[in-house]
Amino acid sequence: MSFSFEHLFRGFEIALTFQNIFWAMVGCFIGTLVGVLPGIGPASGIAILLPLTTVLPPTSAIIMMAAIYYGAMYGGSTTAIVVNIPGEASSVPTAIDGYEMAKQGKAGPALAIAAISSFVAGTLGLVGLTFFAPLLADVAVAFGPPEYFALMFMALTLVISLSGRALLKGVISMALGLTTSLIGQDPLTGAARLTFGFPKLLAGIDFISVIVGLFAISEVMVNVESRITAISQKIGSWMPTWADIRQCTGAMIRSTGIGFFLGLLPGVTPSVTTFVAYDVEKRVSKTPERFGKGAIEGVAAPEGANNATSTAGFVPLFSFGIPTAPSMAVLLGGLMMYGLQPGPMLFKENPDFVWAIIASMYIGNVMLIVLNLPLVGMWARICVIPFYILGPMIVFFSVLGTYSIRFQPFDVWVMLLFGVIGYLMRKFGYPIAPMVLATVISQMMEMSLGQSLLMSQGSVLILFTRPISGVFMALAFISIARGIWLQIRSHAPEVAVEEAD
Amino acid sequence: MKTLRQADIAGGCFLAFLGLFILYAASNIRLGVERALSPRFFPSVLGFLIFACGVGLAVKSWRFRGEDPGIHWPDRQGFVIVVVSLLLIAAYNALMKPLGLPLATFLYAAASIGFLKPERWGVAIVSGLVLGAVSYVVFIRLLDLSFPMGFLFE
Structure with missing residues (x-):
């Protein structure tokens, strides 16, 4: 299944129906709002809304979910520029020069260039997705259970090794995530696992309760304890000059390349690529001394990388069924909830669905620039909603989303428990991303390992003797060895890097 | 710690x-x-x-014998806020079935906002009413999801 314009046009035909345009617009709006509001990120936003979308057809629901994700990348810059509060770790580099520009009375052009850069990178990234995903899906058709297990294993090790200096804590986080998703009945034998005699646990723990707790509830706890304060900036004129745009063109293209190609790798989230893009831009600049003092390229580069990375994440998701970041893991869970198995067969068996999602992303990008440029003042005002109102609103939507998984209070208790766990993980420097990814892919890992062992009459050597799985396992072990080497060399305590969801 | x-x-x-x-x-x-x-x-x-x-x-x-970073725990008042916020969420969940979603939402939002900002009880009650109404109109009536209605609406 290689790329064909016929499929893409058919995708546009489906994406351009009134219903799908409407849900894409709703997704773009909610996504921008999620990005603008501190205290809620795309992973928790999607997780909260996922159970509520069961009333929609799968294509419309996933179009909306995807729009929330890339929409949040647009909105994330607003708080960083206007009030110097990076809502997510990926917005930190934007805040450096964006807030300086705001203090100089140039908040409008900074916000506008952030939106334009997001649009350019998002669209170029989509062109990459359109051509790369079917190509990789062709390769992935040759994958059997050993290759899938090895790929998922490699993805987890990469996510852990990118958790900063916290290798042990990353492994613990992953192991706790895998253990959590094992609770309940074994899918093949029906044996009760880790239920400790509680009948409620037999049905298992839903990943949505875990993710909403880890991200939304723990974020609310962190924010209520510190009481966020906001300083309003005057937006002024929002139009950048042509000179501004010309000055940023190179930054937009370079950051798209960096964001897209790095974003294809598991564990490389926007919080990593935005820093890389900012650093590269500073190095190639003829006037690097302007960076940190309000350089407009310092806003364009991270915003471009942000969006290119988020689009690139769809390539491994659609072609291999591998999530590269927590938000992608939630989207994967959403696809599985609708009975769709991402991977090479998705392009073969559901071409209308997958091309409609890709086409809707082109449309969504146009919607987002229309939504972001003229309404920049409104978004800036929204981001200063006091947390004493915002916090209970986030809890309201979190409880609603979690309760509607099975309409049982039990799932909300689980959410609350993971809220406390997430709060303590943040305090003690444990990375959250490995836990989230592990929770979602655990069953697939166990299934593919089981099938691999069935193929080899119980020998694990099958994972190392087949060429593709052998390469993935080797890369996984190299990644583990690198992590251990860094641990030995580092004499610092274990602290995870701040991560975006 | x-x-x-x-x-x-x-x-x-x-x-x-x-x-x-x-x-x-x-x-x-x-x-x-x-x-x-x-x-x-x-x-x-x-x-x-x-x-x-x-x-x-x-x-x-x-x-480990190097420089040991501290943990940014909240002060006493911050701890009280976190614990009470968690208790309010627990009460919201516990009251959902007996009182129904709209009434439980109103009580949770009003109590929570009122607790976080005691001088703005008016805002708390209005916000509670708005969220309670949204929960009823959007999630129960429009989306037809099977949330508990409570004695007020049954």
């Missing part, structure tokens, strides 16, 4: 015990039909991994 070192020693010990507990629980899983991959395999491997990493973390932190 004021420093990361202390927290890691305590956390490592806790995780080591948790790992042992998971190993014990895994050994009690019924095997049933013979399969290439036993239902005990993953829980046992993970139990061992958690135990080993817990011990590793505790030992590494015990031996």
Whole structure:
């Protein structure tokens, strides 16, 4: 299944129906709002809304979910520029020069260039997705259970090794995530696992309760304890000059390349690529001394990388069924909830669905620039909603989303428990991303390992003797060895890097 | 636990015990039909991994002699806010079935906003009413989701 314009046009035909345009617009709006509001990120936003979308057809629901994700990348810059509060770790580099520009009375052009850069990178990234995903899906058709297990294993090790200096804590986080998703009945034998005699646990723990707790509830706890304060900036004129745009063109293209190609790798989230893009831009600049003092390229580069990375994440998701970041893991869970198995067969068996999602992303990008440029003042005002109102609103939507998984209070208790766990993980420097990814892919890992062992009459050597799985396992072990080497060399305590969801 | 070192020693010990507990629980899983991959395999491997990493973390932190970063705990008032906020969420969940979604939402939002900003009780009550109405109109009437209605609307 290689790329064909016929499929893409058919995708546009489906994406351009009134219903799908409407849900894409709703997704773009909610996504921008999620990005603008501190205290809620795309992973928790999607997780909260996922159970509520069961009333929609799968294509419309996933179009909306995807729009929330890339929409949040647009909105994330607003708080960083206007009030110097990076809502997510990926917005930190934007805040450096964006807030300086705001203090100089140039908040409008900074916000506008952030939106334009997001649009350019998002669209170029989509062109990459359109051509790369079917190509990789062709390769992935040759994958059997050993290759899938090895790929998922490699993805987890990469996510852990990118958790900063916290290798042990990353492994613990992953192991706790895998253990959590094992609770309940074994899918093949029906044996009760880790239920400790509680009948409620037999049905298992839903990943949505875990993710909403880890991200939304723990974020609310962190924010209520510190009481966020906001300083309003005057937006002024929002139009950048042509000179501004010309000055940023190179930054937009370079950051798209960096964001897209790095974003294809598991564990490389926007919080990593935005820093890389900012650093590269500073190095190639003829006037690097302007960076940190309000350089407009310092806003364009991270915003471009942000969006290119988020689009690139769809390539491994659609072609291999591998999530590269927590938000992608939630989207994967959403696809599985609708009975769709991402991977090479998705392009073969559901071409209308997958091309409609890709086409809707082109449309969504146009919607987002229309939504972001003229309404920049409104978004800036929204981001200063006091947390004493915002916090209970986030809890309201979190409880609603979690309760509607099975309409049982039990799932909300689980959410609350993971809220406390997430709060303590943040305090003690444990990375959250490995836990989230592990929770979602655990069953697939166990299934593919089981099938691999069935193929080899119980020998694990099958994972190392087949060429593709052998390469993935080797890369996984190299990644583990690198992590251990860094641990030995580092004499610092274990602290995870701040991560975006 | 004021420093990361202390927290890691305590956390490592806790995780080591948790790992042992998971190993014990895994050994009690019924095997049933013979399969290439036993239902005990993953829980046992993970139990061992958690135990080993817990011990590793505790030992590494015990031996650590460098600059120890502190943990940013909230002050006493911050702790009270966090605990009461969690209790309010718990009460919201507990009251959902007997009172119904709209009324429980109103009570939660009003109490929560009123607690976080005591001088704005008016805003708290209006916000509670708005969220309660949204929960009823959007989620019960429009989306037709099976949330409990409570005695007011049944």
